[in-house]
Amino acid sequence: xxxxxxxxxxxxxxxxxxxxxxxxxxxxxxxxxxxxxxxxxxxxxxxxxxxxxxxxxxxxxxxxxxxxxxxxxxxxxxxxxxxxxxxxxxxxxxxxxxxxxxxxxxxxxxxxxxxxxxxxxxxxxxxxxxxxxxxxxxxxxxxxxxxxxxxxxxxxxxxxxxxxxxxxxxxxxxxxxxxxxxxxxxxxxxxxxxxxxxxxxxxxxxxxxxxxxxxxxxxxxxxxxxxxxxxxxxxxxxxxxxxxxxxxxxxxxxxxxxxxxxxxxxxxxxxxxxxxxxxxxxxxxxxxxxxxxxxxxxxxxxxxxxxxxxxxxxxxxxxxxxxxxxxxxxxxxxxxxxxxxxxxxxxxxxxxxxxxxxxxxxxxxxxxxxxxxxxxxxxxxxxxxxxxxxxxxxxxxxxxxxxxxxxxxxxxxxxxxxxxxxxxxxxxxxxxxxxxxxxxxxxxxxxxxxxxxxxxxxxxxxxxxxxxxxxxxxxxxxxxx
Amino acid sequence: xxxxxxxxxxxxxxxxxxxxxxxxxxxxxxxxxxxxxxxxxxxxxxxxxxxxxxxxxxxxxxxxxxxxxxxxxxxxxxxxxxxxxxxxxxxxxxxxxxxxxxxxxxxxxxxxxxxxxxxxxxxxxxxxxxxxxxxxxxxxxxxxxxxxxxxxxxxxxxxxxxxxxxxxxxxxxxxxxxxxxxxxxxxxxxxxxxxxxxxxxxxxxxxxxxxxxxxxxxxxxxxxxxxxxxxxxxxxxxxxxxxxxxxxxxxxxxxxxxxxxxxxxxxxxxxxxxxxxxxxxxxxxxxxxxxxxxxxxxxxxxxxxxxxxxxxxxxxxxxxxxxxxxxxxxxxxxxxxxxxxxxxxxxxxxxxxxxxxxxxxxxxxxxxxxxxxxx
Numbered sequence: 001x002x003x004x005x006x007x008x009x010x011x012x013x014x015x016x017x018x019x020x021x022x023x024x025x026x027x028x029x030x031x032x033x034x035x036x037x038x039x040x041x042x043x044x045x046x047x048x049x050x051x052x053x054x055x056x057x058x059x060x061x062x063x064x065x066x067x068x069x070x071x072x073x074x075x076x077x078x079x080x081x082x083x084x085x086x087x088x089x090x091x092x093x094x095x096x097x098x099x100x101x102x103x104x105x106x107x108x109x110x111x112x113x114x115x116x117x118x119x120x121x122x123x124x125x126x127x128x129x130x131x132x133x134x135x136x137x138x139x140x141x142x143x144x145x146x147x148x149x150x151x152x153x154x155x156x157x158x159x160x161x162x163x164x165x166x167x168x169x170x171x172x173x174x175x176x177x178x179x180x181x182x183x184x185x186x187x188x189x190x191x192x193x194x195x196x197x198x199x200x201x202x203x204x205x206x207x208x209x210x211x212x213x214x215x216x217x218x219x220x221x222x223x224x225x226x227x228x229x230x231x232x233x234x235x236x237x238x239x240x241x242x243x244x245x246x247x248x249x250x251x252x253x254x255x256x257x258x259x260x261x262x263x264x265x266x267x268x269x270x271x272x273x274x275x276x277x278x279x280x281x282x283x284x285x286x287x288x289x290x291x292x293x294x295x296x297x298x299x300x301x302x303x304x305x306x307x308x309x310x311x312x313x314x315x316x317x318x319x320x321x322x323x324x325x326x327x328x329x330x331x332x333x334x335x336x337x338x339x340x341x342x343x344x345x346x347x348x349x350x351x352x353x354x355x356x357x358x359x360x361x362x363x364x365x366x367x368x369x370x371x372x373x374x375x376x377x378x379x380x381x382x383x384x385x386x387x388x389x390x391x392x393x394x395x396x397x398x399x400x401x402x403x404x405x406x407x408x409x410x411x412x413x414x415x416x417x418x419x420x421x422x423x424x425x426x427x428x429x430x431x432x433x434x435x436x437x438x439x440x441x442x443x444x445x446x447x448x449x450x451x452x453x454x455x456x457x458x459x460x461x462x463x464x465x466x467x468x469x470x471x472x473x474x475x476x477x478x479x480x481x
Numbered sequence: 482x483x484x485x486x487x488x489x490x491x492x493x494x495x496x497x498x499x500x501x502x503x504x505x506x507x508x509x510x511x512x513x514x515x516x517x518x519x520x521x522x523x524x525x526x527x528x529x530x531x532x533x534x535x536x537x538x539x540x541x542x543x544x545x546x547x548x549x550x551x552x553x554x555x556x557x558x559x560x561x562x563x564x565x566x567x568x569x570x571x572x573x574x575x576x577x578x579x580x581x582x583x584x585x586x587x588x589x590x591x592x593x594x595x596x597x598x599x600x601x602x603x604x605x606x607x608x609x610x611x612x613x614x615x616x617x618x619x620x621x622x623x624x625x626x627x628x629x630x631x632x633x634x635x636x637x638x639x640x641x642x643x644x645x646x647x648x649x650x651x652x653x654x655x656x657x658x659x660x661x662x663x664x665x666x667x668x669x670x671x672x673x674x675x676x677x678x679x680x681x682x683x684x685x686x687x688x689x690x691x692x693x694x695x696x697x698x699x700x701x702x703x704x705x706x707x708x709x710x711x712x713x714x715x716x717x718x719x720x721x722x723x724x725x726x727x728x729x730x731x732x733x734x735x736x737x738x739x740x741x742x743x744x745x746x747x748x749x750x751x752x753x754x755x756x757x758x759x760x761x762x763x764x765x766x767x768x769x770x771x772x773x774x775x776x777x778x779x780x781x782x783x784x785x786x787x788x789x790x791x792x793x794x795x796x797x798x799x800x801x802x803x804x805x806x807x808x809x810x811x812x813x814x815x816x817x818x819x820x821x822x823x824x825x826x827x828x829x830x831x832x833x834x835x836x837x838x839x840x841x842x843x844x845x846x847x848x849x850x851x852x853x854x855x856x
Contacts, residue, residue, distance in 0.1 A: 019538045
């Protein structure tokens with residue numbers, strides 16, 4: 001194909017992969033799909049620089065070839081899986097740390113660096129990037145922005161957009177643009193085009209570099225678990241402690257089912273699931289971080305307030321530690337407990353709706369009902385607080401999916417769609433950390449109404465030929481292709 | 482021999498999971514950043530092959546052999562990924578792929594000379610000259626010191642064998658060696674996918690050990706250590722296999738070997754076969770702690786990164802192999818240490834090929850520390 005020859009000429013043969021076996025590897029991510037649903041691109045390119053990406057997009061633009069950029073390929077909804085062949089840009093070859101500016105607490109990095117690599121680079125300065133999804137060892141800066149994934153520490157620091165000061169992109173016409181406000185934390189100038197990148201799924205352009213805001217690493221962290229009679233009580237408690245002036249670093253409300261998924265290390269050691277009171281419907285994992293005295297005072301105060309909600313502190317530290325290791329440090333023995341062992345026959349699949357803070361309880365029961373309706377085994381619900389100093393949460397409504405069964409994968413997708421649409425009836429949103437991908441594209445208008453047309457116009461401005469990750473967010477026909 | 486079909490369920494499990502956590506510690510992936518070369522990609526490639534999505538292509542062969550089998554991908558996963566890669570190599574050779582020419586050369590040498598380095602069998606006698614070590618004979622000894630091909634025939638490594646033998650003597654261990662009759666353990670055959678040749682060799686080897694009445698094998702080569710140990714277990718042979726560091730560390734710990742501690746800052750590189758694949762982490766560190774101002778590298782123990790020499794990578798992919806060695810040296814330098822200590826002939830040769838760091842064998846270092854006391 002002519003465009004492949006041109007790619008070879010433009011960036012060099014060693015950066016262009018065309019062997020069918022190589023292409024196959026890039027045709028699936030973390031999302032539930034059968035092995036038959038691998039969607040290989042026609043060519044994979046391995047750029048080193050923004051200039052490389054510009055050359056690639058220029059060729060794609062000239063030939064009208066689809067371009068899908070990807071990072072760690074750990075997306076939960078197929079955001080970086082190419083739907084129409086074309087060019088797959090593996091951005092992970094672009095991982096240089098361009099600049100660490102400790103005085104201004106910023107970092108400039110190429111978009112293919114993993115979130116862990118960023119933290120490895122800035123740790124010697126006593127700084128960290130607090131955007132920390134569980135996939136941080138593999139998830140890249142560019143992918144975290146483009147898919148707007150979740151973060152363990154969202155309630156204090158927000159998600160990646162709260163850390164993103166500026167980003168360089170290559171648009172669908174091959175133009176290099178810097179969007180943002182350099183090293184200033186915020187701006188009141190112009191339209192905030194940088195914010196469009198969060199959750200854009202590569203549909204506007206390829207993110208090539210980012211300037212990120214860093215935070216000082218707190219001296220101490222204390223993590224606890226508190227059990228509640230109801231999911232809603234946990235939300236009320238969090239609202240109450242924010243009112244009290246406490247600074248929460250992490251807060252995750254697990255339903256009673258979900259706890260088991262995160263405590264395999266405990267089960268491995270003791271041969272049983274952790275004992276929690278039979279009345280407990282919700283388990284709140286909560287962390288405070290900072291100077292030792294402050295942390296202790298805040299933690300003690302939170303526990304005092306918990307008594308007002310007839311909640312109970314989990315005294316068995318191993319339960320808490322096992323959960324925290326599973327969620328954050330990822331350093332527990334045997335690590336394998338969490339992934340392939342628990343997914344040897346079925347894998348984790350989720351819907352990611354958002355609902356108003358007062359309707360968690362109600363939606364939880366709907367989730368159980370909808371999972372049952374589609375005959376899916378429940379993993380459970382987790383509400384992650386992801387908005388700084390507020391009780392706004394993302395929801396992970398998780399089920400096991402037999403990815404070897406086309407029928408079960410189909411039922412999972414129906415479950416995902418039903419919960420997404422249901423969230424709108426709850427005055428919520430369809431997505432809080434996975435974005436839309438092609439899954440929600442057919443019914444995205446339900447969420448956005450007439451404003452979807454404006455989104456498409458914006459898309460056309462960045463990508464007039466509709467070559468950037470086509471089929472994501474908008475059905476390809478809608479893009480005029 | 483493992484048929485790829487037997488692995489299908491596990492390959493699907495990797496496909497289903499797709500976490501990619503194997504990529505973080507993979508020295509080859511971290512250098513090349515091509516997903517086909519990561520374990521997640523390799524598992525997916527095997528699945529694609531089994532499902533007939535594509536035929537064996539040059540990239541499949543590359544994915545199979547561009548790996549040091551260092552085992553880091555197994556660290557974070559319940560799947561036996563290193564075995565998957567080995568099985569893929571066997572599968573390819575069984576399905577008409579010719580051995581890589583560099584590997585074919587190693588194999589020819591093992592067949593003709595009993596070692597992978599085209600050295601006559603008599604070369605195995607050189608390292609022990611002047612050491613007065615008895616040659617193993619039926620019923621005459623319990624302990625065999627198994628030198629291993631590489632150290633025995635390569636001149637720069639012979640001193641490490643002599644050091645090991647001297648330390649064993651100082652410890653009062655009675656042992657013998659096989660000299661030019663010592664066979665290759667078969668590690669290379671095993672790791673480049675020559676399953677049938679390996680299985681015959683390991684059977685022959687243990688028949689020889691049994692004829693000699695060997696009860697325990699002490700070896701200075703981590704590759705021989707894991708290979709012989711696993712062969713003994715597989716064949717049900719009641720012969721204990723230990724690495725020299727295990728045999729000697731006890732004596733250091735008990736104070737039976739008097740050593741002088743150096744003030745020089747040194748760091749220790751875990752050979753993959755001894756550490757991650759062999760489970761021996763503490764004993765070399767006990768020795769290090771006794772003889773030097775010892776500091777750990779950022780990635781050590783289970784997390785130690787491979788030097789890049791293993792599983793045929795050094796011979797077939799020398800540029801990549803050297804890049805891995807350079808990374809290791811850079812990591813060692815980052816500790817502020819001036820000497821890098823290890824105890825594997827492959828790692829030593831490999832790491833000495835990159836300038837900038839003094840690379841020392843653990844047994845040579847220990848011997849010197851004991852000489853400093855006695856003399």
